[in-house]
Amino acid sequence: MKIHKRYISALVALLFAVPVMAQVPAPAAKQSKPMLFKGATLHIGNGQVIENAAVGFDKGKITYAGPQSGANLSGYEVIDVTGQHIYPGLIQPNATLGLNEVESVRATIDWREVGEMNPNVRSVIAYNTDSDIIPTVRANGVLMTQLTPVGGTISGSSSIVQLDAWNWEDAIVKADEGIHLNWPSMLIETGNSRNDERLKRMGEEREKTMLEMEKLFRDAAVYKSGKQSNENLKLSSMVGLFDGSKKLYIHANYGKELIEGINFAKKQGVKDIVVVGARDAVAVVDFLKANNVAVIYSGVHALPSRAEEDVDMPYKTPYLLHKAGVPFALDYDLAIHGIRNLPFIAGTAAAYGLDKEQALAAVSLNTAKILGVDKQVGSVEVGKDATLVVSTGDLLDMRTNNVTYAFIQGRNVDLNNKQKYLYEKFENKYKAQQQQVPASATSAAGN
Template sequence: MKIHKRYISALVALLFAVPAVAQVPAPAPKQSKPVLLKGATLHVGNGQVVENAAVGFDNGKITYAGPQSGANLSGYEVVDVTGQHIYPGLIQPNAALGLNEVESVRATIDWREVGEMNPNVRSVIAYNTDSDIIPTVRANGVLMTQVTPVGGTIAGTSSIVQLDAWNWEDAIVKADVGMHLNWPSMLIETGNRQADERLRRMAEEREKTMLELDKLFREAAVYKSGKHDSQNLKLASMTGLFDGTQKLYIHANYGKEMIEGVNFAKKHGVKEIVVVGARDAVAVADFLKANNVSVIYSGVHALPSRAEEDVDMPYKTPYLLHQAGIPFALDYDLAIHGIRNLPFIAGTAAAYGLDKEQALASVTLNTAKILGVDKQVGSVEVGKDATLVVSAGDLLDMRTNNVTHAFIQGRKIDLTDKQKFLYEKFNTKYKDQQQQVPAGATSSSAGK
């Protein structure tokens, strides 16, 4: 018994001896009083820009957005942001944020389920609000994301969450907005003696997958009609595809795959279709437009898909999609740690043809429309959620982006994150060392 107590005492002492490290900030409390931001340039998100503007919000909703001269200051806590810029909170679509923390630690990876056909999987219930990555993306103005499952042929459903909550239930903005279908690839790498055999096996596997998909969608349509004797969770989870309450997100990049996937969905009566990835979207723009298909374009900061393409093709694709009249949003599709760069891919698109406000819309209002949450978020307009950011510089320019305030549903967000904590920690260390260098000594000699 004495040994047991001794070990407990040692453990307690060790815990108190460990220095404090950066933790994910606690979620902000509900807005308690009306707030009015004044003096900034307002970028509404729908293409409009208001100089010397004011934005007021109460109980989490925007009550005023317009010229400062028309704002009623009575009863508001006024925050002077003169010379800064107000933007809608940015929205990252198609992300495993909160589902994957440390790739080398299996227990922190929860973005896919076992098996190929998992329409009943709900990714949002695995969403981790305590992820260390979340504060780092909020610091650059990304305040919402589409939590998306990965892997298999049908990965499951995605949900829209805001990035400041105690748990996944509190985080939900709109649950189970769409089903994610990874379209079977038509392409395979060749260049070796086994190429023919690999192609043959691939063709067989693809044909098998296509038959399984066709069967599943036909059965789901019958289930939707009510012609069934027992409950089937997989089929029940797909019924929204046939009445337009749920969208089908087809993940495909190759032009023929996009056409095949859309035609497949249309054949089975799917009402709302979005293509994700869409590297070849410009090549099949007429087809996409004719079928009212929206696009979540991935890979702005990427190399061209083909050797014959212009080297800047990924950069100018957003502009070409806009010119073609295709509804589109931008997605930072690389490592989830890079989601904080979402505003900068919009900035790149602006440098390669898009108007600056059109580029902003591609990561705010356009995304909200495609995800089906534009009535709540995506622009700074009266009646919508007060989910917005204030930046001392251009939010889309990595040289001047400097988020000074962020609000989610009217709640003021703590912009502290792990990187900032480490910066302050080591900045203090080296400042202290610099001050300890004796007068007349150089820093290099002091280091010796």
């Protein structure tokens, strides 16, 4: 059978082109010269907006952020972005990005350890900087994440990383900043006698878990005092909980579980508590405020928890938390492929009560404060890392979000990704097919 040379050439080109184009872009080189963007609307991240602004940065740090009229352009490479918007890079908390690639392929999943009590597990050492998903997230303005282990009762420690690095060591912004505790679910009696025995067994198991957890915290407190001479990795990893150098992230949703978990942590002497998930946060908002507990809210695009709740409750919970004065941030739960939609859940919150700049803060500066990295990132201010994005439209609106530049620590990040490549590939394919349709066929179809 004869094969036309044209098809052989096309096949060879495809074999060479696909692997190259589908690769994760290489990390950007360090900033080599001062840069300044002028003419944009600047959304600082702290609620302030400056029209016709300028942002300059050098050696990875912001040197100027304010009105264009006050900027010194001398020595800077000036880029005119008139009509566009400058935002701080968005931060996704509570994520397994880089720890989980393809859920149906076990070898690509590295987000949990065997066992129930693993405070010494470090999620960051399993971080895969070559994940295909990371570039798709950056393209929508999400430039940092909190690597969070899952599973068991105490999953391990999380770390904050930036999303443009050769390896996990280069990616670290703040290592091992908190321990994650999945609060044991409370049992609800159903009145069904067939479930009595099962509920009894579950209750006994929960009681056992609570006792083990209490013992571990008590032992860690003793270990901190220096009364144990032998090194214990599990206990040493928890020492920071008692002096405030580490946070305790309690994952729970039900209101009574939130109260129970916070009371437990305070009883053990934990200094800094954050609740994650917190679907019932509004129901216990006074308790959260009284105990100075921050919230990482995961349910903006979820259904209401109960049939009798307002269908809009998940959308307006961020506004209600803000109104009550509870520190909060938003996350896209653990669905890694959805993290690119982080700006749009903030946009939903803005449509249901939050001011647009408050919504932006909920995925930037508020998150940075809760995670303890606000001195470095979270807002476009002088002295902070030049981790920012430029968009032709509103970053929080799915219709207008179009990131044209992204910088991480002053490095110009490549915004190409596998999804863009596939989009362009098939767009070109169908355009070519349309051009090949004879004019007679088009007119016949019209008739």
